[in-house]
Amino acid sequence: MEKKFIVANWKNHPDNLAEAEQILDFINEYLGQRNEKELSLVFCPPFVFLEEVGKILQISSLGNKAELGAQDISTDDFSAMTGEVSGLMLKKLGVKYVIVGHSERRWKLGESNETVNKKLKAVLRNDMMPVVCVGERTRDENYKEFLKEQVAATFAGLSADDIGKCFIAYEPVWAISTNPDARPDTPESAVESIKIIKEILIRNWKLEIACLPARQGNLPPFLYGGSVNSANVRSFLAENEIDGVLVGGASINKEEFLKILSIVQKLI
Ligand code: PGA
Numbered sequence: 001m002e003k004k005f006i007v008a009n010w011k012n013h014p015d016n017l018a019e020a021e022q023i024l025d026f027i028n029e030y031l032g033q034r035n036e037k038e039l040s041l042v043f044c045p046p047f048v049f050l051e052e053v054g055k056i057l058q059i060s061s062l063g064n065k066a067e068l069g070a071q072d073i074s075t076d077d078f079s080a081m082t083g084e085v086s087g088l089m090l091k092k093l094g095v096k097y098v099i100v101g102h103s104e105r106r107w108k109l110g111e112s113n114e115t116v117n118k119k120l121k122a123v124l125r126n127d128m129m130p131v132v133c134v135g136e137r138t139r140d141e142n143y144k145e146f147l148k149e150q151v152a153a154t155f156a157g158l159s160a161d162d163i164g165k166c167f168i169a170y171e172p173v174w175a176i177s178t179n180p181d182a183r184p185d186t187p188e189s190a191v192e193s194i195k196i197i198k199e200i201l202i203r204n205w206k207l208e209i210a211c212l213p214a215r216q217g218n219l220p221p222f223l224y225g226g227s228v229n230s231a232n233v234r235s236f237l238a239e240n241e242i243d244g245v246l247v248g249g250a251s252i253n254k255e256e257f258l259k260i261l262s263i264v265q266k267l268i
Contacts (some may be wrong), residue, residue: 005244175226
């Protein structure tokens, strides 16, 4: 089994730093002694905990296998932007990955493809790795067209090399656990969507598809996100096209997240 990536998107949780520390201590106790080179873990806490979480990762043995990620970035590095956090600031805190285009930002906060594209460029400009979320809002007869347009607009103006530096998370909006009636996608249909995304990248950017898994060509690694939990993580990661998972709700439930990690460890 190839290297697997787990990105924990804590969203606006937990409520306080003490709880964040508890989650990390709990995971550290389990993972700390293991030297699992094939497991790559990214914690994306809210901005207010980034610095502390970064310090904890550095001083605990989690630092060997976990990196720091942010959930958002300002489009701009220098100009005045009230309330925003720039790529320069994130980089100085030791952030290595930044989520852009998350569906909650696209659909609840009105972020356009154009804004996501600017944020994506801000991440790359500051030498961090973008975790770019794409996914249809509803699985209707137009979803493939929607996905193609969203991918083309999200990555517009990037070079093939830049795209190779990204992680792409396919997250169908209807599958995100906080949505009413959310249900996880099936691994088969997630793979179908990932293939559509790959096709457009290959066609528009002439990326190579050497062979599976994706990162053996110059295609980026692909993650699946949307109601991932300990009951379904194995089936998603059993697919060659899926290199990892983006976990939301289950990543702040420490027992559940530990179960996910232990299942993934048995797979690699
Ligand atoms: P979920 O969230 O795992 O709670 O569905 C995933 C995400 O929003 O990134």
